[in-house]
Every structure is written in C-alpha cells, then in structure tokens.
Amino acid sequence: MIRTPLRPLARILAARDRGQNPDAIEQENLAQRHAEMASKSRQQAEGRLLVLGGFFVCAFLTIGARMGVMATSEPHEPLAYTAGAGIAMQRADIVDREGRILATNFETHSLYAQPPQMVDPHAAADQLVTIFPDLDRERLIKDFTGKRKFLWIKKKISPEQKQAVHDIGDPGLMFGPREMRLYPNGSVASHVLGGAGFGKEGVSAAEVIGVAGIEKQFDEYLRDPANGNAPLELSLDLTVQAAAEQILDGGMKLMNAKGATSILMDVHTGEVISVVSLPDFDPNDRPPPPTSGFDPSVSPLFNRAVQGVYELGSTFKIFTAAQAVDMGLVNENTVIDTRGPLRWGRFAIRDFRNYGNEMSVTKIIVKSSNIGTARLAQQIGVESQREFLDDLGMLTPTPFEIVEAKGGKPLLPTNWSELSAMTISYGHGISTTAMHLAAGYAAIANGGRYVSPTILKQDGPKYGQRVMSERAAEAGRRMLRKVVTEGTASFAEVDGYQVGGKTGTADKPKPQGGYYDDKVIATFASIFPSHDPKYALIVTLDEPSIFSHGEERRTAGWTAVPVASEMVRRLAPLLGVRPQVDPEQVTAITLTSN
Structure with missing residues (x-):
C-alpha cells in the first residue's frame, strides 16, 4: 500500500518560496486521508448490512411460506401418521x-x-x-x-x-x-x-x-x-358362486346342520369355480376374530373349505380301490374276503351291516365295506399307501392361494402302522380338508393326473404329475358311478348328468378325545358327468340330522347327497354342461323301405 506523506517536501519548498504557510498543506492532506478512511468504512458497513438484510429476508420468506402451508392444510393425527411416509391410496379391483x-x-x-x-x-x-x-x-x-x-x-x-x-x-x-x-x-x-x-x-x-x-x-x-x-x-364364477351359496344354505337349514362347505373344481385346470363355507359374513363389515379359548369353528370367519380338518370317512375308499387296481393287485371284479369282524390285535374292524363273506372290489365300494377296503390296504402295504396319498397332496396343506389354506394341515398318525393303513383306507385315522378331497377326486376324473387347486383364472389345463394310470382312473370312475346307480348315493342321480360319487359319514371327534355317538361329519364327493368328467363337487355338512321314514338320519346318503344333487341340477346348466338325454324308443311306427 502506498501512503501519501502529510508534508511532501516538493510542495513544502514551493510554498515557502511563495511565502505560504507549510502547515496548511499538512492539514489539507490529513483531511483528505480521513475522508478516504470514512468512505471505505461506510462501504464496508453497507455491505455487511446488505448481507444481513438478505439473510433476514430469506428467513422471513421461509417462515411465512411454511405458515401459509400449515394454515391452508388439515392437521394430521400424530399417533396414526408418520411424517414423510407416503400413503398409497390406489388398490386394484x-x-x-x-x-x-x-x-x-x-x-x-x-x-x-x-x-x-x-x-x-x-x-x-x-x-x-x-x-x-x-x-x-x-x-x-x-x-x-x-x-x-x-x-x-x-x-x-x-x-x-x-x-x-x-x-x-x-x-x-x-x-x-x-x-x-x-x-x-x-x-x-x-x-x-x-x-x-x-x-x-x-x-x-x-x-x-x-x-x-x-x-x-x-x-x-x-x-x-x-x-x-x-x-x-379369480377363477370364481359369480353366478355359480351365488347359486351354490343359496343351495347350500337351504340344505344346511333343511338338514339341521351347524355348518357346511362345498367346493366345485374344474378337474382339468384345478380352477375352483365355487367355494362356499357356512356360516359366512359380510366383508364390508367384517366381524372381530374369536376370543382366546373360543372354538374357532363356531366363528363365521372360519373357512371350513380349507381350515376345517376332518376325518372324511368312506370318501377315501375310492383312493384305496384305485391304487390297488393301479398296482395290478386287483381289478374291478376281483373277489375279496369280507368276513367280519376283521381283527388286528385287540382292535376289530366292522361293517355298517353284514354284506356277506365275499364281494368284488366294485361291490366293496358300492356297499361301502370297511372290511373289504381294509383287506385291500393290507395288500397295498403301508409305505405304498403313504406314497400314493402324498402324491395326491393329502399329507401337506393345499397350495390354494388364500392365507387361511396354510392352516389346513392334515392330521396324520404318529406311527403309520399296518393298523393305521387299514383305517386310513376307509377314511379314519387321517384328517384332511374338503379342498384336499376335491383335488383327489379331480385326479380320478381327469385320467390320473394331479391338478393343484387354484383360485386364479387359468388359460388351459394345468396337469401335474401322474398319480395313477388311466386304467385305474377309469375303473375308479365306473365304481363311483355305480355307487349312485346301485349304492349309498342313489339320491344323487340327476337326469342327463350321470353323477358319480362316494358318500362318507365319519363320527365327529370330541375336543378332549374320543368320538360323539350322535354327531357326524357327512360328506359326498362327486364328479360329473361321469362318462366325460369336467367337474368335481364336494359337499360336507357338520352335524346334520333329519327325521325321515320314521327315524332320525345322519348318514351322508340322507343328508349331503340330496344337497349335492340339487347343486348339480342347478349349477350344471350355468356351467354350460349340456344334459345327455337317452333317445326314447319310437313306438307304433314301422319303418319300411321302398
């Protein structure tokens, strides 16, 4: 920095020569220096004030903008909403x-x-x-x-x-x-x-x-x-679903049952066209879940189709017969010893009534002989039976795509002994869901291939692994048809639709162990039309009872079968299944040739 001296020598000498006072030069320079210092200080102060003013303006604008936003917006509930977390409002139909x-x-x-x-x-x-x-x-x-x-x-x-x-x-x-x-x-x-x-x-x-x-x-x-x-x-058909619910509700009330379920499945795709569980609820006003210690099956939230794990009784017999045919042990006409009771240690297996000393395999299914089915199970063997039921999906929860299906885990014997195999052959000692049963009957109906039950719409057949030969599946279909035409499911006959199926009446277990004497789970598992099956239909009633022909009836033939028959009669036309009408003989007309 170059500083100008207050008494510059040149100006002092010139002033003396002119007779002027040299001190005036010093005063003039001093005043000029002070003026420059004041101007510089003023510029610095103005710059600082400008910056500070800018900060204040920005702060006031920010605060004012925030206050404006808060004043024009609605307050948020602090406990229900986290700041910064977005809320996704859209949800697909x-x-x-x-x-x-x-x-x-x-x-x-x-x-x-x-x-x-x-x-x-x-x-x-x-x-x-x-x-x-x-x-x-x-x-x-x-x-x-x-x-x-x-x-x-x-x-x-x-x-x-x-x-x-x-x-x-x-x-x-x-x-x-x-x-x-x-x-x-x-x-x-x-x-x-x-x-x-x-x-x-x-x-x-x-x-x-x-x-x-x-x-x-x-x-x-x-x-x-x-x-x-x-x-x-979804695979559901709204029209069929509504009709199925109406029919099942009427049947449940008519048969005085405390609950009911039905499943209608496409046997080639696994699509569930209708699935009903009663009692039900309105999802627009969903009821609270049952309290602790409360029997969940009493709640309307309980889904009997996938959560209700029950012994399904004689509906399992067709699996035993089909496996025996598949293994080449028997055919439909093979005669089996049915003398009873069949004893295994201190246990005895009996039939509902005495059917004679021997019956064909078909007759065993038609008459629903426990002894005959147990004899077949002895020929099949423990390990083969277990592998076969595992292939049918009977030993694990179904892959049906609703969260409740995971809770439908089958109840299996701890020790799968020969006695277990004998009782399981006719549906006792193993507990599964109605959805398991539907998938099993679908395999018989479609020629022996497993189809996974699904609630999603499919674009064609979805066959899984082969679980039995076509020959065994065809034999199973013929036996199921004869159960309707000659056996315990005569009420299931629907003109034009050739229903085939099997009844099952299982004593209901007590929570503390043992079985009730007067409470049953009545099931009818069916396929239709039996000559070219397209659908499997399962109907199950919980504790049905009806007074008919002078006595109280609880068996599936008197309770579940009539309900299933009405379902086939009402639902088949909705599904586009055309009835097959046998042509009548033309009488009083003689055909002649020219």
Missing part, C-alpha cells in the same frame, strides 16, 4: 372369471375433531351420539373439553351421516377424504375375498391393506402401482 366386480374402491369420508376450535362441545357430543348411537357421550365430552388437539371420531361415514354432521355446524368437526374397500355383492364369496382394513392413516388419506383371504394373500400385487391397476382375475 378383484374380478371373477367373467370380469364382474368382486371387490373395488369407494370414495367416502372420515370424521375428526379439533377440540380447540369447537364452539359448543356439549351440544356437539349430544348430536353426534344421535347420529352415531355406538359413540359414548361422556367419553366425547371428556375428549372435547380436555387437552387433546386432535380426535378421531369415525374413520368411515356415509354421505347421509356426513350431511347430518355438517348440519351440526360446529367448526371443530371436520371431514377428511377416504378411499375404502367395497364388496358390492355382500357376503358372496366372503371367505375367499377375506376383507381389507386401514394401514397408515392421515386425515387426508388412508392406506387400504388386506387383512384376510385373497386381499391379504395378494396384498402386494393389489397395492403395486406398477401393475397399472390391472384387476386380479
């Missing part, structure tokens, strides 16, 4: 195989309160209780007059209820938009759909999540925006 809506979304509103803004909390509470009788007036008043700044009143309200609350006119009562799950068909297919509820919630949005059934099993798919809101297509 669920449709049946024809594209008809089973589950969709519906716009409604929620009701909440901000007590500090309320004008008359007591009057508001009185009127809210009138609109919503389930609310507690004293609790509302306590919340409205306390320290709470936010309060949920109702998560979902109807348009009529919204208008009634609006008419109260209290500024502290506010509404938030909601998107809820709607099941337009009410209780139809309720156990399949399951239901949905709210996940993350704010006053302006709520996340819809599945809580049971298909809604929970495919929750990730239904919530994924990447799917473009493409609906989830």
